[in-house]
Amino acid sequence: MPLKIGKKMILRGASILTAAVVVGGLIVGDTLVKNNESNLNSILCPPIVHQDSLVVSRETGQKMAQQIVEEGAVLLKNNGTLPLKANNDKVNIFGWASIDWAYGANSSSCSGRVMAEDSKRESLVDIYDALTNYGIKYNADLKDMYTRYANPYVYALKDPGSVNNDAVITLHEPEISDKNYYSDALLADAEAYSDTAIVVITRNAGEDIPADRAMRKAGKNYVNESNKIYLDLSIEEEHLLKYVGETFDKVVVLVNSPAAMDLSFLNTIPGIGAALQVGFTGTHGASAIPELLYGEKNPSGHLVDTYTYDRSLSFAYRAKNAANFTGSGLSDKKFFEYIENIYVGYRWYETADATYYWEDYERTLLDEDDKETLVKGYDAVVQYPFGYGLSYTDFEYKLEDSYFTKKGEEISDVDVEGEYHIKLKVTNTGDRKGKDVAQVYLEAPYHKFQIEKSAKALVAYEKTIELEPGKSEILDIEIQISDCLSYDCYDLNNNGHTGYELDKGEYKFHLGKNSHQDIEMTNSENEKVKGVLSFEVPTTINVMKDKYTNNDVDNLFTGDDAIDGYPIDAVEDNYEPEYISRAEFPDVEEFNGTKSREASSKLKDVYFFDQAKGDAWDNATTDKFGDPVFDETVVWGKENNMRITEDGKVTALGYELGEDYDNPKWEELLEQVTVDEVTNTINKSYGTPAVNSVGKPALNEVDGPAQIKCYYQQPPRGTGYPSAVVIAQTWNKDLAEDFGLSFAMDMNSVSINGLWGWGCNLHRTPVGGRNWEYFSEDPYMSGKTLAGAVRGLLKGGRYSYIKHFCMNESEASKKEGFTFTTEQALRECYFKPFQMGIQEGGAVGIMTSFNRIGAVYSGGSEAAITGVARKEWGFKGAIITDWADQGGSYMSIDQQFRAGGDLGMNTSLNGYSGAKFSYNANATPRVQHQMKEVMHHVLFSWLRCQYLNKQYNENPDSKTKVVQTGSIESYKWYKTVLVDVNILLGGGALIFLLLAFIPVKEKKVKGE
Amino acid sequence: MSKKLRNIIIFSLIGLILIAIGIYSLVAYLNYEGYRKTMEAAIATVLMLK
Secondary structure, three states: OOOOOOHHHHHHHHHHHHHHHHHHHHHHHHHHHHHOHHHHHHHHOOOOOOHHHHHHHHHHHHHHHHHHHHHHOEEEEEOOOOOOOOOOOEEEEEOHHHHHOOOOEOOOOOOOEOOOOOOOHHHOOOHHHHHHHOOOEEOHHHHHHHHHHOOOOOHHHOOHHHOOHHHHOEEEOOOOOOOOOOOHHHHHHHHHHOOEEEEEEEOOOEOOEOOOOEOEEEOOOOOOOOOOEOOOOOHHHHHHHHHHHHHOOEEEEEEEOOOOOOOHHHHOOOOOOEEEEOOOOOOOHHHHHHHHHOOOOOOOOOOOOOEEOOOOOOHHHHOOOOEEEEOOOOOOOEEEEOOOOOOOOHHHHHHHHHOOOOOOOEEEEEOOOOOEEEEEHHHHOEEEOOOOOEOOOOEEEEEEEEEEEEOOEEEOOOOOOOEEEEEEEEEEOOOOOEOOEEEEEEEOOOOOOOOOOOOOEEEEEEEOOOEOOOOEEEEEEEEEHHHHOEEEOOOOOOOOOOEEEEOOEEEEEEEEOOOOOEOEEEOOOOOEEEOEEEEEEOOOEEEOEOOOOOOEOOOOOOOOOOOOOOOOOOOEOOEOOOOOOOOOOOOHHHOOOOOOEEOOHHHHHHOOOOHHHHHHHHHOOEOOOOOEOOOOOOOOOOOOOOOOEEOOEEOHHHHHHHHOOOOOHHHHHHHOOOHHHHHHHHHOOOEEOOEOOOOEOOEEEEEOOOOOEOHHHOOOEOOOOOOHHHHHHOOOHHHHHHHHHHHHHHHHHOOOOEEEOOEOOOOOOOOOOOHHHOOOOOHHHHHHHHHHHHHHHHHOOOEEOEEEEOOOOOOOOOOOOEEEOOHHHHHHHHOHHHHHHHHOOOOOEEEEOOOEEEOEEHHHOHHHHHHHHHHHOOOOOEEEEEEHHHOHHHOOHHHHHHHOOOEEEOOOOOOOOOOOOOOOOOOOHHHHHHHHHHHHHHHHHHHHHHHHHHHHHHOOOOOOOOOOOOOOOOOOHHHHHHHHHHHHHHHHHHHHHHHHHOOOEOOOOOOO | OEHHHHHHHHHHHHHHHHHHHHHHHHHHHHHHHHHHHHHHHHOOOOOOOO
16 A cells, blocks of 8 residues: 655654754854864953053063164174264165064964064054154165065065965065166155165064075066075165165165174175164064164174074075975874084084184175175184174273172082172273173083083073163173083093083183184273183083973983884984984085985884873873872862952962962862863963852963064054064173063053063074064073973963974974974983973973974873973973874874873864773773863962062062953853844744644634 | 644744743843943052053
């Protein structure tokens, strides 16, 4: 019998289907919203901004930005052209780059861009604005011509999504012989307008944009020079500089870039009288440039990178590109080998010079009178050494005293936990007021074939106050002996110890004008002598403990028992990278880059994280360092009536816990926390959620080392500061701290609690795309500047995640790149800034990197996170991943959690493909304890800066008081709307079904 | 069931849904306002004592 499908049945079927689609749609929609809650909050409901505070913090920040450029701009060359005279009130500005001033780095990625605070052009100060505001006129016809040639991009007004990375590094420069632009009349008028020409040269870069990309150009009638790289000078720029040099009496080059670009032209093109490197100036820092040009302020900045004539004469540069693994399994992966070992930056050029390496090099350059001269040796290789910088005045030096101390008491001999003091009297002998910097470089004793030692290593610096002519200041320069140690990872001096050592021999402290030249000073006998002091260490002193924590320090990355399962140096039975040694530096010109190689089975075994590795960690009874793991019952959700805030204010308990991570009350407080609160905290991006059980408010965190911005870089924004390089170039530790405090005020105003910054990776080569946002090629300079900034930020009640831990020196191949070096270089160079940021700056946050430390994802390196950061350095704060979707699934928070990390950024627990773990009350005690530790770290990070802010505000010596405004979450109206939509559509579906299924008696019609 | 009774049930349900939406939205908003006022009461202005 055929099945009869009635009209009613069809109607009911359709009803069920419709209701199912509606309910299904709701479930999918709800899930999507839940999974993208952070992003939706960012876009739809950013935190409430405090407009009054914003006005104050911007005003302070803009002054700070100007001060940073005043002190951070480096006078590279001056034959008397600068300072310009006050009556020199009209100038010609050349160079297309002048109309597209670089305020900060740019790229389509979010990190680190500088944008107009309120998205208005009026809030940006470029060179034209700065001169105009200073009362100087410029040739407007030239500016108009450049605009006619190509419109400026003004990236500071563009959203990241609209930035084209190729365009960022595209040069626009009309050819000087192109009469369509540089017409005879225009040039004749320029000559008549002023005898002064300022030429602007700009080089930009940014996240994901390595600066060694082939030179790109746009515009008209340009010569293709794709054989050059972006940091070279283009032929159009060269022609312009030659014309300007020949034509104008006073020629000043402004280098609007913090990158160590090729500046050879300053010594090869005649007629260039002066050059000032101003870096990226932030939104308002350019206002300082006229003050420097006209001598109202005296340049006192010094370079924090080495500028060379030929960047390829360094092993680091030649080994900058990652090579591919061959064979099966890892052929899609790349690896870096830092074969330069510890000889990065000036450590290479100075140490090579100490071995007479540069003897055969020569180059024809212009002398001070623009006459061609043949220079030889080091001077033919290095144009501007690290630490180089000129002034409009002169200084003389007198050694007042030098002595050892320990714990504030003078001692007679060196002690590895002590200090060495140099009292140096600095006198301004010129006729202009100015500041000077005393730089101290260590020359440690080198014994051939033993521990590698750099011929020079910065170990201290101090900047004077502004000295009037004839005035003096006695600087007390303190050198930590712990900064003079070498890390002997291979026991190369055969004393049975691997670790830090004060090797035997003569230690010299060079008081330098820069890394290459010593100052001349007057000694106690009133004799003129070289600024070199020395002391003798008769027997090598092994250092077993960290000076700050007194915790054990030993190899964790070297040899078969490397904690992460594979040695950081990649040395295996059948393979050894060619790390260079001072004993016999190879010919750099014969090294043509890292060669591909087959990945060994050992490497393949460790490079990935999986279920088995996670389960093994969860169930282990001892950790990888031999210590027993936690095996007790973990208490969740117990009410102990403890709150760290009440009515929006930090309680006495909160401050007490912020003072001491090991306070026993922590245990009771953490008992109150629930499992969900921990997992929600780990999984949330752009901050950490409220933890109601203890009274922790929701905290907001964003990127932006040069400027704090609301989410997705939307206004309102904090001040756009000069780039990190310019801050380092001030060589002013106090200014770095003031910068941090000013930054905290900005964060305060826009309701941001945590900063994903600052970066303290090294400028391993000049072409790192993010060099501008890292401080320097030198670890000590990077660490000191970072520590200052972090201290300031914490005083302002805000915290930062210093990044990218570790060895993220390249934008090319950074994602998942295996990164190999020696443990000596890792500790002395790449870990050092982080260590200083934590131990001297008090940093309470770390961000791991995209790359691998050796063979293991940086976030999964138990050796780096637990072994070094937490155990050796005593780091107590929170550790977050970098943006996890950038690098694919290898950036596992499950792995980082087990390595001792805490938070995922744009990733979540069990988000790693395939692996599933328990994060609940049924998990092993070790996992549960680690979950509690995550909350401990997160709470401490915030309470620590609250405590330090309170201390700072209560200190009568504090020059600024920052009372926190706190953060107020916006009303999450979309969540209410979502619930309403659920009720409405869910209820609608129910009614729909009722309509279809409730039988209705039809009324009988009369007469039927 | 009579059509009248069905309509009463349906419209009652619609009414209940709308009331639920209204109450939920109001409570959520008032709850937020309470939080905001508490926070604002705790807020001090950034002081510059330079």
